[in-house]
Amino acid sequence: MSEIIAATEAVLLADCSDTFVTRRAASITLDYGGIPGDIHFGLTRPAGAREPMYPRGTEIFNRRQITILSAEECEKIAENMGLETILPEWLGANMLVRGVPALTQLTPGSRLLFPSGASLYCEGENMPCTGPGEVIQALHPDLPKLTAKFVKAAYHLRGIVCSVERPGPVHEGDTVRVLVHKLS
Amino acid sequence: MSEIIAATEAVLLADCSDTFVTRRAASITLDYGGIPGDIHFGLTRPAGAREPMYPRGTEIFNRRQITILSAEECEKIAENMGLETILPEWLGANMLVRGVPALTQLTPGSRLLFPSGASLYCEGENMPCTGPGEVIQALHPDLPKLTAKFVKAAYHLRGIVCSVERPGPVHEGDTVRVLVHKLS
Numbered sequence: 012m013s014e015i016i017a018a019t020e021a022v023l024l025a026d027c028s029d030t031f032v033t034r035r036a037a038s039i040t041l042d043y044g045g046i047p048g049d050i051h052f053g054l055t056r057p058a059g060a061r062e063p064m065y066p067r068g069t070e071i072f073n074r075r076q077i078t079i080l081s082a083e084e085c086e087k088i089a090e091n092m093g094l095e096t097i098l099p100e101w102l103g104a105n106m107l108v109r110g111v112p113a114l115t116q117l118t119p120g121s122r123l124l125f126p127s128g129a130s131l132y133c134e135g136e137n138m139p140c141t142g143p144g145e146v147i148q149a150l151h152p153d154l155p156k157l158t159a160k161f162v163k164a165a166y167h168l169r170g171i172v173c174s175v176e177r178p179g180p181v182h183e184g185d186t187v188r189v190l191v192h193k194l195s
Numbered sequence: 196m197s198e199i200i201a202a203t204e205a206v207l208l209a210d211c212s213d214t215f216v217t218r219r220a221a222s223i224t225l226d227y228g229g230i231p232g233d234i235h236f237g238l239t240r241p242a243g244a245r246e247p248m249y250p251r252g253t254e255i256f257n258r259r260q261i262t263i264l265s266a267e268e269c270e271k272i273a274e275n276m277g278l279e280t281i282l283p284e285w286l287g288a289n290m291l292v293r294g295v296p297a298l299t300q301l302t303p304g305s306r307l308l309f310p311s312g313a314s315l316y317c318e319g320e321n322m323p324c325t326g327p328g329e330v331i332q333a334l335h336p337d338l339p340k341l342t343a344k345f346v347k348a349a350y351h352l353r354g355i356v357c358s359v360e361r362p363g364p365v366h367e368g369d370t371v372r373v374l375v376h377k378l379s
Contacts, residue, residue, distance in 0.1 A: 043238060043256060054227060064308060064314075072227060072358065072361070130248075132258075135304060176255050177256070190248055
């Protein structure tokens with residue numbers, strides 16, 4: 012198990028409306044199931060397109076509690092799309108971290124530990140969907156075909172989904188210790 | 196994603212006393228957190244030796260809800276130890292399956308689907324501990340050093356731990372569909 016020390020550049024949540032777009036906060040509170048009040052909070056959720064083995068809408072355990080993006084990978088997506096910036100808000104991220112090489116490829120089973128004692132468990136890569144592309148297109152009405160471009164531009168750069176292993180607060184600017192899991 | 200069709204040879208639970216040793220049942224009922232009444236049931240559990248990143252006893256999310264062994268791997272452990280049989284009860288298994296090649300190496304993220312709709316999510320290999328070796332030694336008082344032998348004999352043959360993704364009953368003799376997860 013190797014260890015990486017990185018920075019929590021931003022913490023975010025989607026608690027304002029029915030959109031997955033998130034807003035920055037000074038801190039978020041993790042509990043079992045995610046961030047209370049966030050659109051993705053819950054110990055269970057309805058199965059969707061990512062779980063074709065279940066009828067759509069079947070109640071299953073929620074492993075997609077928290078979405079984390081890498082600042083470096085967001086910069087790469089922006090470059091791939093010819094945009095100046097890609098904000099984590101547009102992709103519905105709950106955290107933006109800087110200093111984890113190839114965050115999206117972080118092995119499932121890796122852990123992210125925060126100074127409060129809060130801890131996240133990496134469930135794996137967040138597979139692309141078109142939702143964020145539509146948000147980005149709506150924000151850049153003068154540029155063509157951004158929705159379609161996004162999926163390709165963000166491939167393997169969409170960060171990870173995590174579940175809460177240990178509750179606690181996480182603050183903007185917190186150091187994060189990433190314990191990289193090695194598959195045996 | 197590849198698919199394997201296998202057989203649930205036995206379902207078991209530890210609901211009799213304070214031991215991890217399990218007993219066979221005609222069926223078990225899976226709920227979020229495991230098998231209600233089983234010694235390992237719960238959405239949370241205290242951190243132990245397998246989670247050195249937490250102070251011992253810290254409450255964390257429970258991913259060790261269900262333990263599954265392979266019949267073929269139990270036969271291999273018995274052979275390695277010079278015993279006639281290794282029963283899944285002694286290792287505290289909740290299920291014994293037959294027909295999954297190298298079950299212990301099943302990729303985390305794989306799913307086991309049962310006819311009722313119940314589903315388990317593979318959390319990874321169950322790392323050896325000495326508890327089952329002590330049970331096996333106590334049952335074979337005439338044979339020397341079985342406790343120590345067990346850890347080596349069972350290395351990478353100790354099966355997997357799972358969490359419940361979708362509740363429901365599982366019956367002895369049920370067919371199980373194993374959806375093997377491929378890491379991208």
